[in-house]
Amino acid sequence: MQLQDYIINDIKPLNINDSIGDLQLLFNQLTYSHIPIEKDGIYLGCIPETDAHCFEAKKLIADCSYTAEGFFVRTTTNWLDVLEAFAQNNSNIMPVLSPENKYLGYYELNDIIHLFNETPFFSEPGGILIVEKGLQDYSFSEVSQIVESNNAKLLGAFISKIENDLVQITLKIGNTSLNDVMQTFRRYSYNVVSGHDDDSYINSLKDRSKYLDKYLNM
Numbered sequence: 001m002q003l004q005d006y007i008i009n010d011i012k013p014l015n016i017n018d019s020i021g022d023l024q025l026l027f028n029q030l031t032y033s034h035i036p037i038e039k040d041g042i043y044l045g046c047i048p049e050t051d052a053h054c055f056e057a058k059k060l061i062a063d064c065s066y067t068a069e070g071f072f073v074r075t076t077t078n079w080l081d082v083l084e085a086f087a088q089n090n091s092n093i094m095p096v097l098s099p100e101n102k103y104l105g106y107y108e109l110n111d112i113i114h115l116f117n118e119t120p121f122f123s124e125p126g127g128i129l130i131v132e133k134g135l136q137d138y139s140f141s142e143v144s145q146i147v148e149s150n151n152a153k154l155l156g157a158f159i160s161k162i163e164n165d166l167v168q169i170t171l172k173i174g175n176t177s178l179n180d181v182m183q184t185f186r187r188y189s190y191n192v193v194s195g196h197d198d199d200s201y202i203n204s205l206k207d208r209s210k211y212l213d214k215y216l217n218m
Contacts, residue, residue, distance in 0.1 A: 003079050006112070007096050009105030013038035016065050021057030023047060032093045036103065037061055037068055043095060043103045045070035072097045075104065079115050082107060121156030126174030130194040131185050135165045138190075143169060146184050152176040168193060 013036035014023055026035055027049045034046035045068030047061070055064045072095040073082050086094055092109040116122070131143070140157065147154045153174045161168035173181060182192050 003077075003082070003107075003115070004075050004096075006107055006115075007075075007105040008108060011036070011106065013043060013095075013103055014061055015039070016044070016060065016062040018061050019057065020052065020055045020059050020061055020064060023052045023061055024057055027052055033091050034069065034093050036093075036095050036106070037065060038103065039065075043072065043097060043101065044068050046091065046093070046095065071095070073107070074099065079112060083112050083116060086112065119156070121172045124155050124172075124174055126153075126155055126172050127178045128194070129171045129173055129178055129181065129185075129192070130160065130168055131171065132166055132168045132191040132193050133189065135162065135167045138167055138169065140169075142188065143171070146188060146190075147171065147173055147181055150176060150180045150184055152181055 011026075011030075011032075014026070016037055016039045023035060023037075032049070034048050035052070036046050037044050044065060047064065047068050051064060051067040069089060069091075071085060071089040071091065073085050074097060076099070077085075082094060086092070086107075086109050094107040094109070094112075096104045096106055098104055143157060144154055153176075155172040155174050157169055157171045159167055160170040185192055
C-alpha cells in the first residue's frame with residue numbers, strides 16, 4: 001500500500017480569523033497534539049495544544065499564530081522520513097502538502113508506526129542484538145560482513161544510541177543462532193550490550209563466577 005493511502009482529510013486547517021475558542025474546542029474533541037491553521041488558503045503551520053489554552057477564547061487565532069510550528073511533509077516523503085518528522089516535532093499529527101504547497105490532509109502517528117511494525121525488522125522471526133563500538137571505529141559494512149560471515153541474514157540495523165564517543169547499533173538477525181555472531185563481534189572489538197540466552201561467552205563467565213564463589217566459600 002502506498003503511504004499516500006494513509007492521508008486523512010477530515011480536519012481542515014482553521015483560518016486565522018477563526019476564534020481561539022474554536023481552536024480550543026477542537027482540541028477538546030480530539031486527541032491530537034497540534035491543529036493546522038491557514039491564511040488565505042495557505043498553510044501556516046500547526047498550533048500546539050499547550051499554547052492554544054494559554055489565550056482567551058474570544059480572541060482570534062491570528063493573535064496566537066506566532067506560536068505555529070511550520071512542520072509538514074510532502075506526498076513524496078518516504079515513511080521513514082515521515083516517522084522522523086513526527087519524532088523531531090513531538091507531534092502525533094503531520095500535515096501533508098502537495099508539491100504546489102497545497103494542504104492535502106495529514107498523517108496520524110499510529111498509522112505510520114503500524115507501517116513500521118509491518119517491516120521485516122519486526123514481522124520476520126529472528127533475534128535482536130545490540131553491539132557497541134567507538135564512534136570512529138565502526139562501519140555498517142563491517143557489521144554486515146560479521147553477520148553474513150556466520151551465514152546469518154541481517155534483517156535490519158539502526159543507530160539506537162550515541163553517547164561519549166560510543167555508538168550502539170541495534171540489529172535484527174534471522175536464520176541462525178546468535179551465539180556465533182556474538183563471538184565474532186567480540187573478536188572485532190565490539191562490545192555486546194544485549195544478546196541472547198545462548199551466549200556461550202556469558203554462560204562461561206557465569207559458570208566461572210559460580211565456581212569462584214563456591215571456592216571462596218569453602
